[in-house]
Amino acid sequence: MAEKPKLHYTRGRGKMESIRWLLAAAGVEFEEEFIEKEDLEKLRNDGSLLFQQVPMVEIDGMKMVQTRAILCYIAGKYNLYGKDLKERAWIDMYVEGTTDLMGMIMALPFQAADVKEKNIALITERATTRYFPVYEKALKDHGQDYLVGNKLSWADIHLLEAILMTEELKSDILSAFPLLQAFKTKMSNMPTIKKFLQPGSPRKPPPDENYVATVMKIFKL
């Protein structure tokens, strides 16, 4: 009997959200245990966290930590990591790009107002001049529906997540990228992803002040 993966994290996006996206897109049902108050200490004390940190995902008899390790394992397991070393390399490059972009956005709620404002402008510039042009060009050059190997991969799922996250910041961010707009529509209509985008799914909302305060408290930041 296959057990469902179990995700340990706070009740919010943070570093766990990309993992929720990938599992959901792969059609894998999972459970979540949300960390509140003393739960982090408990997990640390019972030796569940290799480096005393979350995300942690219980999967296939392992207690996996480190976001990238978890994502690479899931991608490999569910055939979302290309067919050979070279396709993997392209997927890795694309995912690292969207990771950098989303990382900038994730840091915003924890920044002072003036720093935040400057960074929003920087993120918008980077998104439209450094990152999105790369993915637009990739889709244009091969004319296929997916970024790598004419097949759905982790890179496509991660890109969709990044597009939606950036749109939350600036709703017309894709105005100069017609192929990314079409990509977004197509990907969002895939059955597993469509389900994940509906209310009531495990997808978490954008962080608000309450979430920031909770995170600062739990992680003693």
Next chain:
Amino acid sequence: MSGKPVLHYPNSRGRMESVRWLLAAAGVEFEEKFLEKKEDLQKLQSDGSLLFQQVPMVEIDGMKLVQTRAILNYIAGKYNLYGKDVKERALIDMYVEGMADLYELIMMNVVQPADKKEEHLANALDKATNRYFPVFEKILNHGHDFLVGNKLSRADVSLLETILVVEERKPDALAKFPLLQSFKARISNTPNIKKFLQPGSQRKPPLQEKDIPSLMAIFH
């Protein structure tokens, strides 16, 4: 045409050093094209060589690979330093990511504001001795020479690199970790790594304060 990988980066450790370590450990000869001034970076950017306009970039097997992790993953896979199956990979990835966090902390110390530097370093060294090294000391209790699968992997290379970087700031960092001490000696003596640790190799020295301005000038 040599067919050797070509590394594009300034003549310093930065984010390229782990790549140098991994290639060296795999016994792969490589060439380096050093960025010395802003124009060198701009040239790479304008001729479309850098996917996200950034270095590190490594020319290898007809590709211009960017993003440190993508580069390292490719090299590890190609030279059989990435375990024998998905579960060994998972362990290797966890270990390597933990060490990357520690390495990043130490690396970032040089660029901290003067009044925060000491505290930052103390925190980094505290994490090394209380969060990271104990994990690897415990793993080595399995009695094998290497961290995963009884075979050299990128995790061992990464651990040795990280140990040496920490010891540069705190020479007795391994005082409480006898298994890590013997690990360090053992891995340092494997032929490829021994060669890389000798003077005249492509290993880069620690960053000096005086070199920071010219580095910053390339990127800003």
